[in-house]
Amino acid sequence: MSRRAEEWELVSGAADETGANAYRPLLFSIAYGMTGSVGDAEDLVQDAFLGLARARRAGTVIADRKAYLTTAVTRLGIDHLRSARVRRETYVGDWLPEPVVSAGSGGPGPAEHAELADSLSMAFLVLLESLSPVERAVFVLREVFGYGYPDVARITGKTEVNCRQIFARARQRVTAGGRADTGPPPPARRARGEELARRFFDAAAGGDLDALLGMLAPDVVLHGDGGGKAQAIARPATGADRVAKLLVAGLRRVGRLGVSYRPAMVNGRPGAVMYDAEGRVAGVVGLDLDGGVIRAIHSVVNPDKLRHLGPVSEVALLPQR
Structure with a gap:
């Protein structure tokens, strides 16, 4: 053995x-x-x-x-x-977390992965990258899971006073980096988000720029993680007009390769899993919604970050030297 x-x-x-x-x-x-x-x-x-x-x-x-x-x-x-x-x-290019895809929304992810990880949006996890390991531990335990300071101190091996200081410092850093979206959305907002996501992917796949522009926040940001192994934008793209054109061009290109999408909940937020013609995972797209518009789009095509979802497609892979 x-x-x-x-x-x-x-x-x-x-x-x-x-x-x-x-x-x-x-x-x-x-x-x-x-x-x-x-x-x-x-x-x-x-x-x-x-x-x-x-x-x-x-x-x-x-x-x-x-x-x-x-x-x-x-x-x-x-x-x-x-x-x-x-x-x-x-790391080559924009780093994004490995997506957790909820099984209950048609995605392939194990149910236990989605049960509590719904509270950890892609945008929130990116913000946590600015923290030191201990700051991240204290912040996650306190902010996401609601542990009291005595328990946080016991778990991390720090004093309560130190944990309070660490948490305050971490929260200030995370807040300075952007919105800290923790906790899954309530059912009504989730339903509206799923409908917005459906219209978004239909418009992008159909090349409807006007419809896309009506769904994107003016300062929307598109993130792409290929890890140097798959085709992705080199750095985040900002602005509704630019992002809409990139989305239409990208989905048109992969559409010619037989790639389709299936709606799914990605880290507790609306999104989609992309599949090639053989049913292999080609990518995952998660949407960050606020006020009825899309404020950020996170696209993960790095094959190393998709393997936990099933067989991975080769349609987006870069040629290896």
Whole structure:
């Protein structure tokens, strides 16, 4: 049996025996809020469970499994971010998080991924990139998951006073960077957003510039993440007229390649998953809505950030040298 298989058996047994599997959605969401990566979040959760299993095997009595696992996954996330910072600094093009696609909206994402991660919009996760690893941990625990300062202090290993200072500093930095949109939209606003998204994709695919301009905020921003591996805009594009023309040209090009879209909820917000003619994932587009208009568009076509959604298409890939 391989080492990974042994670890999985150990983790599964301990999780089932202790009932700790019920905490997986929360742990995944904390780890995803820390990293912006589905794959990394899954690994962090697995490592946290592995630590629990090893501690129990060694005879350690763990009175509060939820507190133990929450602390473990947060501190693992802090360590991960410290080691990943250099990779982020050398990332090719615009960095966007790996999208979480809700299964309930026709998307292929696992249900547990979407349960709490709906609170983490693409725009919000991009803003968190300005924070240090510890600032990000404190801010996510407090702002997104509502932990009190005593719990935040225990989880991060800081004092309550220090956590209050860290949170205030983090909130100021995030607010300066833009709107901090946390929490899924209420049902009525979500329904209006889904209808706006449907009209948006129909207009873009049909080349209806006038209709698009009526749905885009004047200062709308288009973000594209190809990671240097797939075709995407080199830097964010701003302005309704420019963004509308880029969208029409882009969708017209991929449409000739047999790419179509299916509406989905992306990080709890309206969007779509793009598929090629063989049904492979070609990209994910998420929309940031406010006041009945689209304020930001996040397009992820980097194949490395789509693999958790299923087989990935090659239609947008750049030729490799």
